Amino acid sequence: GQQLNQSPQSMFIQEGEDVSMNCTSSSIFNTWLWYKQEPGEGPVLLIALYKAGELTSNGRLTAQFGITRKDSFLNISASIPSDVGIYFCAGHTAGTASKLTFGTGTRLQVTL
Amino acid sequence: ETGVTQSPTHLIKTRGQQVTLRCSSQSGHNTVSWYQQALGQGPQFIFQYYREEENGRGNFPPRFSGLQFPNYSSELNVNALELDDSALYLCASTITIGQSGEQFFGPGTRLTVL
Numbered sequence: 001g002q003q004l005n006q007s008p009q010s011m012f013i014q015e016g017e018d019v020s021m022n023c024t025s026s027s028i029f030n031t032w033l034w035y036k037q038e039p040g041e042g043p044v045l046l047i048a049l050y051k052a053g054e055l056t057s058n059g060r061l062t063a064q065f066g067i068t069r070k071d072s073f074l075n076i077s078a079s080i081p082s083d084v085g086i087y088f089c090a091g092h093t094a095g096t097a098s099k100l101t102f103g104t105g106t107r108l109q110v111t112l
Numbered sequence: 113e114t115g116v117t118q119s120p121t122h123l124i125k126t127r128g129q130q131v132t133l134r135c136s137s138q139s140g141h142n143t144v145s146w147y148q149q150a151l152g153q154g155p156q157f158i159f160q161y162y163r164e165e166e167n168g169r170g171n172f173p174p175r176f177s178g179l180q181f182p183n184y185s186s187e188l189n190v191n192a193l194e195l196d197d198s199a200l201y202l203c204a205s206t207i208t209i210g211q212s213g214e215q216f217f218g219p220g221t222r223l224t225v226l
Contacts, residue, residue: 003153003154003156004154030213031213031214033213033214033215035217040219041219041220042114042116042202042204042217042218042219042220043155043202043217044114044217045214045215045216045217048213048214088154088155090154090213092213099145099157099160099168099170100145100147100155100157100204100213100215101157102154102155102156103154104153104154105152105153105154
């Protein structure tokens with residue numbers, strides 16, 4: 001099945017550093033979502049974006065909906081050890097039930 | 113904690129067997145979707161149920177089937193299991209069919225097919 005392209009695939013950073021990851025698609029989406037998944041758990045919704053160009057924050061997380069509607073990025077500022085996990089982007093298009101198309105994931109490791 | 117629960121947590125089956133996985137949606141949510149997540153991959157959409165009817169299906173064969181009950185809980189059934197069916201199976205609930213796509217996931221059922 002289709003998966004969106006996420007980069008980087010993995011990141012090793014030090015506590016306190018900022019992180020940036022992005023997601024691109026060949027298709028247009030009406031909604032972009034960012035999820036975090038930890039081992040043995042389901043994905044947890046972090047941020048949802050509904051409009052091209054929209055910039056939304058949730059604590060230390062900031063995400064943007066690209067103006068072409070084919071990309072999105074997620075920034076995490078001042079990373080902490082509990083940020084460790086796999087971050088997935090997901091796109092949704094109206095009229096396709098509620099099917100989400102997920103990215104390939106970015107694995108984040110934070111060292112002290 | 114999303115309020116979406118799944119059972120069982122883990123399951124081991126052999127090739128050719130059948131399996132039923134269960135999901136209880138978040139309170140007030142009437143739409144449930146099922147996803148398959150292979151190791152190292154993002155979740156892949158299997159199908160969605162709304163008001164007890166299938167409302168969209170991904171690229172999965174007919175041996176993957178589902179049910180939604182009047183209380184909005186749901187089942188995923190897989191017949192004639194194959195080795196490649198080994199994966200984490202996730203259900204996600206949405207408040208209703210709509211435009212937002214916001215879905216809340218359960219912890220998943222880890223299925224191993226030997």
